[in-house]
Every structure is written in structure tokens, then in C-alpha cells.
Amino acid sequence: MEGESRGYQWTPDMFRQIENDSIFAQGILLDDALGYPIQQTGNVVRWCAVKGDVEDWSIYYQPPYLGQLAWSFEEVKQNGDKLHHPVWIGKLVPCDNKMRGLYRQWTRH
Numbered sequence: 111m112e113g114e115s116r117g118y119q120w121t122p123d124m125f126r127q128i129e130n131d132s133i134f135a136q137g138i139l140l141d142d143a144l145g146y147p148i149q150q151t152g153n154v155v156r157w158c159a160v161k162g163d164v165e166d167w168s169i170y171y172q173p174p175y176l177g178q179l180a181w182s183f184e185e186v187k188q189n190g191d192k193l194h195h196p197v198w199i200g201k202l203v204p205c206d207n208k209m210r211g212l213y214r215q216w217t218r219h
Contacts, residue, residue, distance in 0.1 A: 120205035122212065128161045135159040135203050136183050141174035146198055149174045156186050157193070159203045166214040169193040169202055 120135075128134045136158040139146045148171070156179060157171040170190030172181040181189070192214075193199055199213060 118204060120203060120209045122165075122206075122208050125161065125167070125209060125212065126165070130161055130163050132161050133158045133183060133187055134161055134167070137202065138179070139171065139202070146195075151175060153178050155179065156181060156183055157202060158183050158186050158190070160187050162214055166212050167203075168214045169199055 125134075136156065138154050139157055141148050141151045141153050141155055143150065151174040153174045153176075155172040155174050155176075157169055159167055159169045161167050170186050170192055172179075172186050173191055193202070194215065196210075200210065
């Protein structure tokens with residue numbers, strides 16, 4: 111239910127090859143104590159990692175209270191809540207420290 115396979119790590123060089131405003135990683139997560147306890151609804155929700163218009167990126171997820179898999183990945187990209195938890199960011203999109211430094215912390219794209 112997490113992100114990319116364990117042996118794979120995103121780097122800034124790989125990231126630069128991606129078109130702006132594109133989803134470059136996506137998946138589902140479980141909103142509970144065994145997964146990612148955002149609201150602890152027990153719902154499975156979609157998430158996606160999006161490259162911004164400048165050299166930055168963010169992870170967005172469907173608000174869990176909306177229900178199981180309520181939004182498409184494109185809807186999550188456009189309207190989702192931003193993930194701020196640094197450990198969860200690293201689990202969903204494994205990356206090196208330079209790539210992690212490109213994560214947009216506080217604003218929407």
C-alpha cells in the first residue's frame with residue numbers, strides 16, 4: 111500500500127526529467143493506526159506525488175472522511191490535501207536528501 115519499491119530512490123536528476131504539473135508516483139494508503147493515521151477512518155484512499163511548476167513537488171491525498179477510494183488520482187492531484195508528515199513522505203516516495211529538500215512544505219501548487 112505504500113509507494114515505490116524499497117530499492118528505488120528518487121533523485122533530483124531523475125526528477126528533472128519529469129514534466130511540470132505531472133503525477134510521478136501514486137498509490138493507495140490505509141487511514142488507520144496500522145497504515146497512515148490521518149483521521150483514523152479505516153478508509154483506503156488514493157495519494158499522488160506531483161511535480162510543481164518550479165523545481166519542487168508535493169504529495170496530495172484524498173480526505174479520508176469522503177470514503178473508500180472516493181476520488182480519482184486526477185481529482186486528488188487537483189483538490190487533495192497536502193501531506194506534511196516527513197516520515198510518511200519518505201515511505202510513500204523514497205528519495206535521497208537532495209530530492210527531499212525539494213518538497214514544497216506549506217503552499218499549494
